[in-house]
Each structure stands twice: as C-alpha cells, then as structure tokens.
Amino acid sequence: MILSIESSCDDSSIAITSIETNKLIYHKKISQELEHSVYGGVVPELAARLHIEALPKILEECEEYFKDLKAIAVTTAPGLSVTLTEGVMMAKALAITLKLPLISVNHLKGHIYSLFIQKEEVLPCTVLLVSGGHTQIIEANSLNDMKIVGSTSDDSFGESFDKVSKMLGLGYPGGPAVQENALLGDDNAYAFPIPLRQSPNIEYSFSGLKNAVRVAILKEQEEQKSQTLDIDTIQNICASFQKTAAEHILMKLKKYFKTSNPSTVAIVGGASANIHLREKVQKLCNEFKAELILSDLQFCSDNAAMIGRVAVEQYKKEEFVSFTNIDVEARLNNF
Ligand code: KG4
Ligand code: ZN
Numbered sequence: 001m002i003l004s005i006e007s008s009c010d011d012s013s014i015a016i017t018s019i020e021t022n023k024l025i026y027h028k029k030i031s032q033e034l035e036h037s038v039y040g041g042v043v044p045e046l047a048a049r050l051h052i053e054a055l056p057k058i059l060e061e062c063e064e065y066f067k068d069l070k071a072i073a074v075t076t077a078p079g080l081s082v083t084l085t086e087g088v089m090m091a092k093a094l095a096i097t098l099k100l101p102l103i104s105v106n107h108l109k110g111h112i113y114s115l116f117i118q119k120e121e122v123l124p125c126t127v128l129l130v131s132g133g134h135t136q137i138i139e140a141n142s143l144n145d146m147k148i149v150g151s152t153s154d155d156s157f158g159e160s161f162d163k164v165s166k167m168l169g170l171g172y173p174g175g176p177a178v179q180e181n182a183l184l185g186d187d188n189a190y191a192f193p194i195p196l197r198q199s200p201n202i203e204y205s206f207s208g209l210k211n212a213v214r215v216a217i218l219k220e221q222e223e224q225k226s227q228t229l230d231i232d233t234i235q236n237i238c239a240s241f242q243k244t245a246a247e248h249i250l251m252k253l254k255k256y257f258k259t260s261n262p263s264t265v266a267i268v269g270g271a272s273a274n275i276h277l278r279e280k281v282q283k284l285c286n287e288f289k290a291e292l293i294l295s296d297l298q299f300c301s302d303n304a305a306m307i308g309r310v311a312v313e314q315y316k317k318e319e320f321v322s323f324t325n326i327d328v329e330a331r332l333n334n335f
Contacts, residue, residue: 001025001068002315003094004308005055007087008079008107009132010042011301012054016065017308019315024118026062027305030054033173040166044080051086059090066098071320073103073311075110077329078133084328092323101320103311106335107302111268112140113313114295114306121313122293126262128253128281131269131302132158132173134333135204135249137256143313146335149260150202150252157245158271160206164213164241168234175271178238182276185232185239190216192244194251202252206245213241246277250284257288266293270301 006013006029013029032050036042074091076084095102112127127138135157137150155163158175165174170181192212195205220233229237265285267278272294285292299305 001065002071002073002103002308002311003062003065003069004073004105004304004311005087005091006075006107006110006302006304006307007051007055007083008075009083009302010036010047010050011303012051012058013302013304014055014058014062015304015308016062016069017305017312019070019312022116022118022120022309022312024305024308026065027303028058028061029303030058037172040172041162042080042172044082047080048082048086051083055086055090069098069100071101071103071311071315072098073105073307073314074326075107075307076104076326077106077332079107079330081328081330084330088326088328092326096323102323102326103314103319104321104326105307105310105314106332107307108134108136108138109143109146109310109335110306112138112146112266113309114268114299114303115266115293117296117299117305117309122264125264125266125293126256126260128249128265128267128272129269130157130249130267130271130274130277132156132162132271134269135206137202137253143310143317144335148334150204150256151333152204152206155206155210156271157204157206157249158269160210160245161242161271163210164238167214167217168237169228170234173270175274178242179274179276181235181238182242183239185235185237187239187243189236190240192216192240194244195248197251200255202256204248204252206248209241209244209248213237242274242276246274246280249277250280253281254284257284257290261288262290264293265290268295268300273297273300
C-alpha cells in the first residue's frame with residue numbers, strides 16, 4: 001500500500017491505496033472552507049497552521065496500516081509553498097521513520113488521475129482541467145507524456161467564480177454558491193462579453209469577464225441604493241456570468257476539437273463539479289462523437305486519493321526521490 005498526503009491549498013487529506021488493485025483502503029479530508037470564508041479566499045499562513053493541526057489527526061487513524069506500506073507519496077507542486085511544505089515535512093518524517101521510499105507527485109497529474117481512482121488507467125485522453133488555480137486543456141498520453149495545449153493568461157475558471165461570489169457577498173468557495181444562485185436566475189439578464197471571442201488562439205482569460213460583472217454590480221448597487229443587492233439581481237448576475245464563463249470554455253474547446261478530434265475527453269478539477277459546464281461539454285462531445293469521462297463528484301476537489309492513484313503508477317516505474325532532493329515547486333504550472 002501507499003500512503004499519500006495532499007496539502008497544496010486548503011484541504012488536508014491522507015489516503016491509503018493498494019498498489020496491486022488500485023483499491024482505496026482509507027481516505028479522509030478535512031477542508032478549511034469555513035475558516036477562510038470570512039476572508040473571501042484562502043489565507044496561506046492560516047491554511048498552513050490548520051494543516052499542522054489536521055494532518056497529524058488524520059495520520060493517527062492510519063497507524064494500523066503502517067506495517068503494510070511500501071512508499072510515502074506527497075504533493076510537491078504546484079500550490080501554496082507554505083502549505084505544500086507542511087505535507088512534505090510529514091512525508092519526509094514518515095519515510096525516514098518507516099524506512100520507505102518517497103514519491104513526489106504533481107498536483108495537476110493528481111487531478112487527471114482522479115478519473116482512475118479504484119479503476120484502471122484509460123489514456124490517451126484530452127483533459128479539461130478547471131480548478132481554483134488552473135484552467136488548461138491537456139493532451140494526457142501517458143503518465144510522463146502530458147502536454148498543455150491551452151491555458152489561461154490570468155484568472156482561472158474556478159477563481160472567477162470565487163471572485164464573483166466575493167463581490168456578491170456569497171462567501172468562499174464561490175463555485176457552489178454561484179451555481180446554486182444561477183439555477184434560479186435568468187441567464188439572459190446581463191449580456192456579459194465572451195472573452196477572446198475574436199482570437200484564433202486556444203487560450204483562456206477570465207479577468208475581463210470578472211471586471212464586466214464588477215461594473216454591473218456597481219451599477220445595480222447605485223440603482224438600488226444599497227451595497228446588498230436584492231436576491232433576483234444576485235441570481236440573474238450569477239446565471240448570466242456562469243453562462244458566459246462556460247461559453248468561453250466551450251468556444252475554445254470546440255476550436256480544439258475541430259483540429260484534433262479527440263476520441264476520449266475528461267473534465268477534472270474542483271470546478272468540474274459545475275453542472276452547467278458538464279452539460280455543455282457533454283453536448284459538445286456528443287456532437288463530435290467523443291466519449292466524456294468524469295471523476296466521482298467526491299474526487300473533483302483536492303484530495304489525497306488522486307495523489308495516491310498517481311503514486312501507484314510512479315511506484316511501478318520506481319520514480320522515487322531522495323529525502324534531500326524533495327523540493328516544493330509552488331509555481332510549477334506544467335508537468
Ligand atoms: O481543485 P480544487 O479543489 O482546488 C484547486 O486545485 O484549485 O478547486 C477549487 C475551485 C474553487 O475555485 C471553487 O470555487 C471551484 O473549484 N468550484 C466550482 C464549483 N465547485 C467548486 N466552480 C464552479 N462551479 C462549481 N460547482
Ligand atoms: Zn486542485
């Protein structure tokens with residue numbers, strides 16, 4: 001079995017995965033959403049302190065499996081450097097004490113392998129990764145052959161939901177809150193511009209859309225003579241924003257499909273839980289006769305099970321790192 005640790009952002013999580021069967025033997029995650037919600041986003045130092053409390057608590061529950069472990073895996077990149085460091089320190093201590101090899105796991109690969117938790121790996125696959133930190137189209141051919149063919153030049157898809165949510169006073173994380181409000185709103189109420197509509201490139205940008213939403217909110221606040229907008233306005237803004245953000249993703253994805261015609265497509269990352277986006281991508285896949293695969297909803301957001309699943313493949317290839325060579329690469333945005 002492999003014990004894996006994830007602490008790249010605001011989720012403390014540990015998993016134990018069987019190397020032979022990919023079975024998830026143990027998995028626990030403690031999220032810090034409540035603690036960060038009051039600040040409208042993740043505060044790195046607070047997140048690191050909360051990992052220091054949460055990780056040892058989870059680890060205590062895993063002691064019975066220590067005797068069966070063959071390796072310790074940990075997310076080393078990308079993420080917040082102060083929080084990644086907490087996971088890496090725990091992984092090092094465990095590997096030294098239990099005399100086990102260390103596996104350094106890329107968080108982005110983790111999101112891709114969330115598709116294969118308790119399953120066999122199905123690659124090649126074109127992956128749309130939408131999370132709080134990333135928006136990428138990736139050609140995932142095999143464990144060590146992954147190519148980014150499109151990414152965002154500023155905010156990510158999930159981050160734009162967080163920022164819109166913050167502006168509307170809906171709290172953090174914004175994705176679920178905006179999605180819920182959007183369900184009851186009119187998505188034609190505001191004509192927000194679709195970003196990079198005229199550009200031939202396969203690239204994303206969400207800062208202009210975020211700004212258009214900000215301007216609309218300011219205008220409504222002025223008209224309603226209140227900082228807190230009425231519920232109809234909030235729902236209409238959420239619905240119009242969500243539709244435009246998804247339309248931006250879809251337009252570029254369609255451009256990619258036209259040239260590359262992928263047979264298998266996946267959506268991964270925390271924001272892949274977005275139902276509107278899932279429906280739109282499913283329609284596009286039907287149009288291009290591509291198969292769409294999705295991770296279980298519980299494994300869309302950050303978790304150690306996906307890190308453990310990558311680690312199983314790395315273990316089989318003997319991709320180990322030494323205690324002295326394991327480095328945190330907070331800003332690494334590829335593989
Ligand atoms: O993958 P994840 O847990 O963390 C990162 O690696 O960034 O993704 C978290 C992001 C947050 O920005 C959150 O607002 C977004 O995913 N998210 C959503 C939804 N659920 C979570 N965005 C849009 N719609 C959702 N339903
Ligand atoms: Zn993530």
